[in-house]
Amino acid sequence: MTTPRRAWTMLALGVAAQAAGTLVVSAPALLIPHLVAQGMPLASAGLFAAAPTIGLVLTLIAWGAVTDRVGERVVIAGGLALTTVTVVAAWLSAGNPVLLGVAFLAAGMTSASTNAASGRVVVGWFPKERRGLAMGIRQMSQPLGVTLAAVTVPQLTEGSGIRAALVLPFVLSAVLTVLCAAGIVDPPRPARTAPAPGAASTTAANPYRSSGFLWRVHAVSVLLVVPQFTLSTYGLVWLVGLGWSTPAAGLLVGVSQFVGAVGRILVGAWSDRARSRVGPLRVVAVSAAAVMGVMALVDVSHWAAAAVFLLVATSVTVADNGLAYTSVAEAAGPSWSGRALGTQNTGQFLAASAVGPGVGALVGTLGFAASFGLVAVLPLLALPLVPRTDRSHD
Template identity: 80%
Template sequence: MVPTPVRAWVVLALGVLAQTAGTLVVTAPALLIPHLHAQGLSLAQAGLLASAPTAGMVLTLIAWGAVTDRIGERVVIAGGLALTTLAVAGAWLAGDDTLLLGVAFLAAGMTSASTNAASGRVVVGWFPKERRGLAMGIRQMSQPLGVTLAAVTVPQLAEASGIRSALVLPVLLCAVLAVLCAAGIADPPRPPRKPAGAPHPVGTGANPYRATGFLWRIHAVSILLVVPQFTLSTYGLVWLVTLGWSTSAAGLLVGAAQFVGAIGRILVGSWSDHVGSRVGPLRVVAVSAAAVMAVLALVDVAHLPAAAVVLVVATSVTVADNGLAYTSVAEAAGPSWAGRALGAQNTGQFIAASAVGPGIGALVGLVGFAGSFLLVAVLPVLALPLVPRADRSQD
C-alpha cells in the first residue's frame, strides 16, 4: 500500500476545521429556537428562521461545486470562509431584528456552502481509494463536531446574553480559518483538462449522470436519510426541554450525542474500506435509522427514563450515512465531475433539511413528538429499495 503523503493529512485537517466552522454557522440558528420561541415567535416561525442557512446553501451548492471543478479547492474554501465571516457579522449587527436576521442567515448559508462542495472534493483528490472511506469519515466528523460546538455554546450564550453573544464565536472561527486555509490547503493533482469539443474517454470527463442512474439513486437515498438526522439536530434539544431538561443540560447532551456521532462516522468509513463497499454499509445504516427513530417515538409515548441514551444512539446512527454516500458520489462522478456531483448531493440533502425546521415544527404541533418521530422513521424504509446493489467507481 502506497503511503499517504503528509500534505494529504494536513489538507484533511484543514478541511475538517473549515467544514466544522461552516456547520457551526448553519446549525447556530436551530439552537436559537428556544430563545426565539421565548421572544414570542411560534415554533414553526422559529423553525423557518432556523432553516434560512440551509435554504441559502441550496441556492449555491452546485455553483460552488462547479467553481471548485474549474479553479480548485483552496480558493473556494478560503474565499468562501471569508464571505461567511462577513455574512455572520451581518447577523450580529441585525441582533433581534427577525427580518434582517433571516436575510443574514440566508447569506451565511449561501457562502458557507463553499466548504461543503470543496472540502469533500479535496479529500477525494488527495487520498487513494483504499483509505478514502476512513479519510472521508474523518472529514464527515466536521458536521457533528460543528453541531457539538454550537450545542455547547449557542443556547447558553443566547439565554444569558442574547443572540449577538451567541454569534461571536462563529465570526471569529470563520475569520481565522479563512487565513489558515488560504495558507495551508493545496489543490490535489487532477487530470489534464480536455480541449473544448474533444471526446472524453469513459471516466475522464464524460457526464456520469448520463451513463447510469447510480448517482441519482444515491442522491435520492441521501435526501430521505437526511430528514431523521436534521430532525434530531434541530429538535432534539427542544424535545429534551419538553421532557423537563434545562436548556443548558439539553444543549450539553445534544453536543455529546453529536460528538459520539462524529466518532461513529470514522468507524463506518473504515468499515466501508475494510469490506470494499459503500452501498452495503449504507443499506445497514438505513435499516438502523428507521429502528432508532421508532424507538424514540416509543420513549416519548411511554415516558421511559432512557431518553438521553436513546437520543445519543439515534443521533449517532442517523449521521452515519453521510460519509458513505458522499464518498460513493465522488468515486462514481470521477475527478472531473466530483465538485458538481457533490454540490448536487448536498443540494438535495439541504432542500430536505430546509423543510425540516418549519415542517417538523408544524408536525409536532399536530401529532406531538412521538407521532413525528414515527412518521420520520418511515423515510429510511422508503430509502432501502433505492440503494444500489453494487458500487460504481471511476478510479
C-alpha cells in the first residue's frame, strides 16, 4: 500500500506543532539552576519544573475526546493559539515565581492538545506498514522541543533573564498556529454505520473492555518514562555538579535529545520490519535498565566520559515512546484512538510530574548515584507487563 503524499505534509506539521508545545513545557526544568542560584530549594524548583506536566495530565484525556469528536485540525491549531496566550502570561509573570508557575501550568493544559491530535494525524494518514517509521519521526518532536529549549533557555536566562528565554516559544507557537490552521487536513475515517437490530456496534466498541492489552501498555509506559524524565530534568544539574558550565551542559543535553530523536526513527523502522511493536519494546526496557545502572556507576567513579554516557542513556530511554504510542493507536482503532492516546500520555505525564519533586528529593537525600540506581529498577518491573503479541484494528 502506497503512502499518500499529503501524509508527509501532515506529519511535518504534526512534528512541528508538538515540538513547539514541548519547547514551552520543557523550559521550566531548564530554569532550575537559575532558580536554585536565587535561593529556591532543589525540591521546590523540581515542583516548579513539573507544573506544565501537571497541566498536561489534567487535560490530555479531554483533548483526546475532543479530537475524536471534532477532528485534528481544530484541536491542534486551537490548542496552539491558547498556548501562545499562556506564554505571554508567563512573560508578564517572570518576576513572580508563583505566578510564573501558574502560567506554565496553564501552558501544559493548552499544549496537551497537540499530543493526542498529532498522533491521530499520523495513524490516520499512514498505512500500517509505515506507521512505525512515521510515528518514530513524529516522536522526534519531543526531543527536538527539548533540544530547542536546552540550547536556548539556559543561555538566554543566564545572559538576559527569563523573559528573553520565552521569546522563541512565543514565536514558534504563534507561527505554527497559523500554519496548522491553514495546512492540516483531518485524515479519512471509516463511516459510522448503524448496527443491525439486536447487534452491538463494533465501530465504537470500548477497546478497554475487550482485553487488558491497552492497560498493560499504559503501565509499561508509565514505568519507562521515569528514566527518560529523570535525565531530561536533572541531566543538566548532574553535569553542572560534575564541573560543567551551565551553557555547555545545556548544549550537551540538547545534542543528546537530538540523537535520541534519530534513535526513535530507527526503532520505529525496526518495528515495521519486525512487524511487531511489543517485541522491540521489550528490548528497549532491558536496555533502559542497563543504561541507568551505568549512569549510577559513572557518577560514583566520576569518569571523564560522562558526556558520552549521558548521550547514550538519553537516546535509549526515549526509544520506547514511539513503539508504545503506535501500539496504543493501532489497538484502540479510529473511533477510540484520541481517548486512548490521551490516556497513554496522561499516565506518562503523571509519572513525569512526580519525577521533578520526587527525584529531586532523592538526589538531595541520597545523591545522584543511588537515585539513578533506584530508577534503573523500574524498567525491570515493566518487563513482565509487556504484552506478548500485538493487537491491531487493521
